[in-house]
Amino acid sequence: MSQTHTKPETRRASSASSNGTPDPVEQAAQLVRPNTIAGNQLPSWFLFATAAIGAVAGFVISWLVTGFQINYALWFVFSAAVFVVVSYLITRAKQGKRKATDGLWRNLVYVAFVIALIPLVSVIWSVTADGVRGITAAGFFTEDMSQNASQSRERQIHEGERPMGGGVLHAIIGSLLITLTATVISVPIGLLTSIYLVEYSRGGPLSRGITFFVDVMTGIPSIVAGLFGAAAVQVVLSIGNQIGLWSYGPGNYRMGLTAAVALSVLMIPVVVRTTEEMLRVVPNELREASYALGVRKWRTILKVVIPTAISGIAAGVTLAIARVIGETAPILLTAGMLNRVNWDMLNDAMMTLPVYIYWTFTHPVGVGELTYLSEQRAWGAALVLIMIVMALNLIARIIATIFAPKKTGR
Amino acid sequence: MTTTSEPKTTDKRTNTLVSSDKAGAAVDRGFAALAKFAGIFILIILAFVALFLSWNSGGALYQEDEGLIIGRFLNYAWPFALGTVVVAVLALVMSAPVAIGVALYISHYAPPRASKTIGYIIDLLAAIPSVVYGAWGMFVLAPAMVPLYRWLNQWLYTWPQENLGFGIPLFAGSPGLGQNIFTASVVLAVMVLPIISSVCREIFIQTPKLHEEAALALGATRWEMIKMAVFPFARAGVISGIMLGLGRALGETMAVVMVVSGLGFQWSIISAGNSTIPREIALNFGETAPNSERWHQLIALGLVLFIITLIVNMIARWIVSRHKEFSGAN
Amino acid sequence: MSKSITAKDLNVYYGDFLAVEGVNVEIAARSVTAFIGPSGCGKTTFLRTLNRMHEVLPGARVEGQLLLDQDDIYGPGVDPVTVRAMVGMVFQRPNPFPTMSIRENVLAGYKLNGARLSRSQSDDIAESALRGANLWEEVKDRLDQPGSGLSGGQQQRLCIARTIAVKPDVILMDEPCSALDPISTLAIEDLIAELKEQFTVVIVTHNMQQAARVSEKTAFFNIAGTGKPGKLIEYDDTATIFNNPSNEQTERYVSGKFG
Numbered sequence: 001m002s003q004t005h006t007k008p009e010t011r012r013a014s015s016a017s018s019n020g021t022p023d024p025v026e027q028a029a030q031l032v033r034p035n036t037i038a039g040n041q042l043p044s045w046f047l048f049a050t051a052a053i054g055a056v057a058g059f060v061i062s063w064l065v066t067g068f069q070i071n072y073a074l075w076f077v078f079s080a081a082v083f084v085v086v087s088y089l090i091t092r093a094k095q096g097k098r099k100a101t102d103g104l105w106r107n108l109v110y111v112a113f114v115i116a117l118i119p120l121v122s123v124i125w126s127v128t129a130d131g132v133r134g135i136t137a138a139g140f141f142t143e144d145m146s147q148n149a150s151q152s153r154e155r156q157i158h159e160g161e162r163p164m165g166g167g168v169l170h171a172i173i174g175s176l177l178i179t180l181t182a183t184v185i186s187v188p189i190g191l192l193t194s195i196y197l198v199e200y201s202r203g204g205p206l207s208r209g210i211t212f213f214v215d216v217m218t219g220i221p222s223i224v225a226g227l228f229g230a231a232a233v234q235v236v237l238s239i240g241n242q243i244g245l246w247s248y249g250p251g252n253y254r255m256g257l258t259a260a261v262a263l264s265v266l267m268i269p270v271v272v273r274t275t276e277e278m279l280r281v282v283p284n285e286l287r288e289a290s291y292a293l294g295v296r297k298w299r300t301i302l303k304v305v306i307p308t309a310i311s312g313i314a315a316g317v318t319l320a321i322a323r324v325i326g327e328t329a330p331i332l333l334t335a336g337m338l339n340r341v342n343w344d345m346l347n348d349a350m351m352t353l354p355v356y357i358y359w360t361f362t363h364p365v366g367v368g369e370l371t372y373l374s375e376q377r378a379w380g381a382a383l384v385l386i387m388i389v390m391a392l393n394l395i396a397r398i399i400a401t402i403f404a405p406k407k408t409g410r
Numbered sequence: 411m412t413t414t415s416e417p418k419t420t421d422k423r424t425n426t427l428v429s430s431d432k433a434g435a436a437v438d439r440g441f442a443a444l445a446k447f448a449g450i451f452i453l454i455i456l457a458f459v460a461l462f463l464s465w466n467s468g469g470a471l472y473q474e475d476e477g478l479i480i481g482r483f484l485n486y487a488w489p490f491a492l493g494t495v496v497v498a499v500l501a502l503v504m505s506a507p508v509a510i511g512v513a514l515y516i517s518h519y520a521p522p523r524a525s526k527t528i529g530y531i532i533d534l535l536a537a538i539p540s541v542v543y544g545a546w547g548m549f550v551l552a553p554a555m556v557p558l559y560r561w562l563n564q565w566l567y568t569w570p571q572e573n574l575g576f577g578i579p580l581f582a583g584s585p586g587l588g589q590n591i592f593t594a595s596v597v598l599a600v601m602v603l604p605i606i607s608s609v610c611r612e613i614f615i616q617t618p619k620l621h622e623e624a625a626l627a628l629g630a631t632r633w634e635m636i637k638m639a640v641f642p643f644a645r646a647g648v649i650s651g652i653m654l655g656l657g658r659a660l661g662e663t664m665a666v667v668m669v670v671s672g673l674g675f676q677w678s679i680i681s682a683g684n685s686t687i688p689r690e691i692a693l694n695f696g697e698t699a700p701n702s703e704r705w706h707q708l709i710a711l712g713l714v715l716f717i718i719t720l721i722v723n724m725i726a727r728w729i730v731s732r733h734k735e736f737s738g739a740n
Numbered sequence: 741m742s743k744s745i746t747a748k749d750l751n752v753y754y755g756d757f758l759a760v761e762g763v764n765v766e767i768a769a770r771s772v773t774a775f776i777g778p779s780g781c782g783k784t785t786f787l788r789t790l791n792r793m794h795e796v797l798p799g800a801r802v803e804g805q806l807l808l809d810q811d812d813i814y815g816p817g818v819d820p821v822t823v824r825a826m827v828g829m830v831f832q833r834p835n836p837f838p839t840m841s842i843r844e845n846v847l848a849g850y851k852l853n854g855a856r857l858s859r860s861q862s863d864d865i866a867e868s869a870l871r872g873a874n875l876w877e878e879v880k881d882r883l884d885q886p887g888s889g890l891s892g893g894q895q896q897r898l899c900i901a902r903t904i905a906v907k908p909d910v911i912l913m914d915e916p917c918s919a920l921d922p923i924s925t926l927a928i929e930d931l932i933a934e935l936k937e938q939f940t941v942v943i944v945t946h947n948m949q950q951a952a953r954v955s956e957k958t959a960f961f962n963i964a965g966t967g968k969p970g971k972l973i974e975y976d977d978t979a980t981i982f983n984n985p986s987n988e989q990t991e992r993y994v995s996g997k998f999g
Contacts, residue, residue, distance in 0.1 A: 071557070073554065073558075098631055098634070099631065101631070101633060102631035102632055102633040102634070104633075105633040105636075106519060106632065106633065108511060109511045109514050109515045109519050110515065110519070111511070112507065112508045112510075112511025112512055112514075112515065113511065113512050113515040113520075113528075115508050115511075116508055116509075116511075116512045116532060116535070116603055116607070117531075119535070119546075119600040120531070120532075120534065120535050122546065122550060122551075123538060123542065123543065123546045123550075123600075126546055126549065126550050127542060127546075188448070189448050189451060189452065190448075191448075192444060192445045192447075192448030192449075193445070193448045193449040193451075193452055195445045195448075196445035196446050196448060196449040197449065199445070200442050200445055200446060201446075201449075202798040203798075206446075206449065206450075207449070209453065210449045210450075210452060210453060213452065213453055213456050214452065215723070215727065216456065216720065216723070217452070217455075217456055218723075219657050219719050219720065219722075219723040220459070220661075220716065220719070221657075221660065221661020221662075221663075221688065221715055221716065221719055222661060222663065223661060223663045223688040223691050223692060223712065223715070224459075224463070224661070224712045224713075224715060224716045225459075226695075227463065227691065227695070227708070227709055227712040228458070228459045228462055228463065230695070231462045231463070231466050231709060232458060232462055234700050235462065253700070265455065265459065268452060268455070272452070283835070285831060285833060285835035286835055286837060286838075287796070288793065288796065288829075288831065288835070289831065289835045289836075289837070289899070289902075290837075290848070290852060291793060291796060291821075291824055292791065292793060292824055292828060292829035292831075292903070293824070293825070293828070293848060293849040293852065293853075293902065293903070293906060294821055294822070294823075294824040294825025294826075294849065294853070294906065295821070295848075295849070295852040295853055296434055296435075296437070296438050296821050296853075297438055297441070297442070298437060298438050298440075298441035298442070299852050299853065299854065300852070301441070303851075303852050304837060304839075304852065307839045308837075308838060308839055322537065325539075326538075326539025326540065326541070326542075327539075327540075328539070328540060328541040328544075328663070328664045329540075329663035329664055329667075329688060329691075329692050332692055332696065333691070333692070333695050333696070336696060354539055354541045354664075355541075357541045357542070357545060358541050358544065358664060358667070358668065361544075361545050361548065361549075361668065362668065375549075378545065379545070382539075382541070382542045382545060385539055385541075385542065386537075386538060386539070386542060389537050389538070389539060390534070390537055393533075393534075393537050425811045425812055425815045425817070425818065426811050427808065427811040427812070427813065427815065427818045427819075427822055427823060427826075428815065428816075428817040428818055428819075428822075431819065431821070431822070434821070435819055435821070438821075
């Protein structure tokens with residue numbers, strides 16, 4: 001507390017004990033120690049009052065700066081600045097420097113939190129506002145986009161024909177098929193690997209190597225996973241062509257399975273890490289109890305360890321699915337895009353929700369103002385995708401809490 | 411008791427414990443081998459990733475009729491590599507302080523009852539797919555940023571150019587629709603924020619209560635306590651969280667594809683131009699014939715990206731392992 | 741259904757570390773034998789070698805001979821799984837399987853091994869095992885509820901029921917009462933007295949009164965210092981060990997002068 005702001009009464013009271021000449025230790029202690037417990041407290045409404053002052057002042061300043069217009073961004077920036085500065089100055093005058101610094105950082109932390117909320121609110125607002133109109137349009141969930149293909153740009157321009165409806169059925173089917181296949185590939189590999197790491201390996205070089213490279217895999221950029229999927233399947237196909245196993249034309253690596261392979265590269269490390277964590281939580285006592293009954297290790301793992309950890313494993317797998325179902329780039333490189341429903345994982349491109357969103361936004365169907373229908377559909381698809389991802393996250397949370405393993409003993 | 415041999419043998423020399431359950435033991439060994447193979451299979455996959463990328467990159471560096479063409483590839487690749495790094499670093503500069511603030515808010519400032527819910531809300535940011543962020547950046551953020559770009563252009567480029575004879579080239583040119591790498595880095599900042607903040611939050615929460623209480627008992631204010639007890643404990647974790655965010659930002663594709671328009675390198679970050687490696691791959695890979703030089707070039711770009719992110723992740727791991735003994739960051 | 745155990749010059753190692761050295765002991769069928777001694781003296785380690793449970797830990801191995809009646813437990817070609825089916829074990833902390841009901845816990849030895857039991861067979865096994873563990877009257881109305889809902893003492897008796905359900909020859913108990921209150925402890929001690937009618941029981945305990953109450957023979961283990969191997973100091977009738985031990989270390993330990 002700097003002397004200039006200390007109230008005269010409190011100062012006299014403390015220096016009275018030292019016979020007029022201030023004790024240097026006492027003086028130093030005053031720098032950090034308030035003299036009364038309730039002294040110099042700011043009222044509880046202080047923060048709200050300064051926030052309100054900030055909001056009003058911010059509005060006025062932004063209004064003046066922009067030439068008498070309302071700009072929300074500037075309003076927020078100036079409000080935050082005024083709030084932080086004013087409350088710092090007042091606290092400093094009333095309570096001293098240390099309190100003021102404390103308050104300054106607290107306010108900055110609050111502002112950081114509000115800044116983080118702005119994009120979240122903005123994204124969810126823009127997706128729902130247009131998305132709801134998209135998903136309520138006729139045929140959104142029941143049609144694909146093949147109707148639109150027959151309708152050429154020229155006919156739209158010259159004959160004034162409106163772009164037809166269309167929907168995301170093909171994209172939803174594609175997303176589900178590809179994600180399901182990726183899950184079918186990744187979960188057994190991931191689960192078995194974590195079983196090896198937890199139950200069999202005894203910290204040898206192999207297990208350390210696997211742990212290390214699983215970490216490396218977690219960091220693979222998704223587009224690189226896509227490149228790998230495309231390049232790997234391309235090589236396998238050409239080898240198959242040469243030995244006469246099948247005949248795929250060049251460039252025919254574009255299919256659902258390729259995308260599933262690419263997604264597996266992203267999914268496996270997530271599955272390994274979460275299941276490994278869950279298996280390690282299973283108490284060793286249960287394994288020993290099972291061994292002591294003369295049960296073989298593989299039966300112990302399958303019937304005691306995994307059932308005990310199953311809720312955590314299921315939650316982890318659900319989160320992994322939620323992560324890859326929103327991936328765009330690797331699917332764009334591997335499954336490409338198509339405007340109709342395709343159930344065949346081994347032939348022809350396949351549309352998925354993320355790629356549908358990307359493609360419809362960047363290449364809207366229709367001309368001029370009529371593209372808004374296309375954009376609405378894309379926002380609708382985005383809304384569907386977000387809801388799927390959020391639902392998966394929620395399901396994971398519910399699984400993890402409701403079916404959490406009960407602890408043995410007390 | 412399915413495994414025991416019930417009838418007692420009278421012959422003392424045969425050990426009745428020697429199992430008759432050969433099949434059971436074989437299944438046990440088989441299962442162990444299967445689990446081990448799954449682990450090795452992951453290593454094989456990763457080896458294949460590295461192998462395919464390097465092998466296919468070869469065509470970008472060497473062609474039979476032309477010999478070594480490394481120079482051509484470097485000439486082609488450097489603007490993208492530079493753009494990738496610039497976008498990611500800009501995103502980090504914007505994101506890291508806010509993310510640390512959010513993490514602190516949740517761990518030390520928010521009311522304890524609310525902090526879990528607030529943490530979940532911030533995690534929702536991570537759950538939104540990148541393509542949705544891309545659309546948001548393209549339709550909402552880019553137009554909203556245009557006035558800021560005009561202002562920057564006016565006061566940091568045009569005005570000094572006219573009055574001082576020198577403008578900052580970063581802010582040259584017309585902002586157009588706001589589809590530039592600055593907007594892209596703002597979108598990326600939003601995307602990596604929940605990643606950094608969740609890592610930081612975990613570490614902040616793990617700060618030993620004893621250290622915090624010791625600081626508070628000395629009469630420290632909350633901020634002084636955070637400076638004295640929380641930050642020293644969490645430093646390595648915070649850095650690795652930021653590196654993790656950097657790794658994510660480097661590899662992010664769709665947001666950049668949808669938000670940025672323009673190709674060649676330029677100094678300005680507020681007008682159309684510049685590109686990143688993921689964007690270049692995503693836009694061109696579909697139209698490229700397999701095994702052409704272009705195909706090899708794109709895969710080589712992917713390899714470059716892979717190596718950059720690998721280095722970033724390694725540094726993060728190294729920092730964490732170096733500080734492991736001092737903190738809960740592992 | 742009960743067998744004797746004979747150890748001849750048994751050494752137990754963890755990697756290069758010799759944990760227990762030179763144990764010679766003969767445990768008679770249908771008897772209760774107690775292992776006592778200070779913490780870290782190797783009594784639990786030795787107990788776990790009796791059904792090859794110590795092999796669960798990396799690097800554990802055994803030298804010497806260990807016989808179950810005449811059969812070498814560590815003989816070539818012997819599967820630890822077979823040994824464990826004959827030599828059951830009850831642990832320090834009650835560990836019923838949390839995902840299973842009381843009934844499934846009792847039948848775990850069969851179910852986990854994939855045995856197919858008819859309804860009446862499994863009912864019979866469950867009832868006789870629970871009666872054998874003095875638990876039947878307390879749980880007969882809630883057999884389908886989770887085993888983790890029982891009290892600590894009941895859980896421990898459930899674990900004993902689970903062990904005797906597979907009809908082993910020997911039951912090993914590793915401080916089975918150390919996590920229980922005195923009343924539950926008494927219930928377990930009464931149960932041990934009944935179990936020896938059918939089984940060979942070996943119990944590790946820190947509680948010397950308990951050893952004196954339940955066992956016929958007592959083995960005293962001791963350790964010279966940290967890093968040194970544990971040794972069997974004295975093995976004799978329980979009454980002799982507690983009243984008139986021949987070894988000075990034993991005398992000091994049972995009279996509470998050290999350890």
